[in-house]
Amino acid sequence: MSIEQQIEELRAELSWCDDAAERRQIEAELRDAEKRWKRRNRSHRKAEKAEWQ
Secondary structure, rough: OOHHHHHHHHHHHHOOOOOOHHHHHHHHHHHHHHHHHHHHHHHHHHHHHHHHO
């Protein structure tokens, strides 16, 4: 599963979840997945920039 798919699924779960403890867990997983996505995109941009130089 891609990071993007994981983020979409976590957001969907969060939208219908009404249990406070479960929401906190999903929110933590979502933050982690978003951080991984941002790191991956930064590294891809750096690699692309290096190719053009």
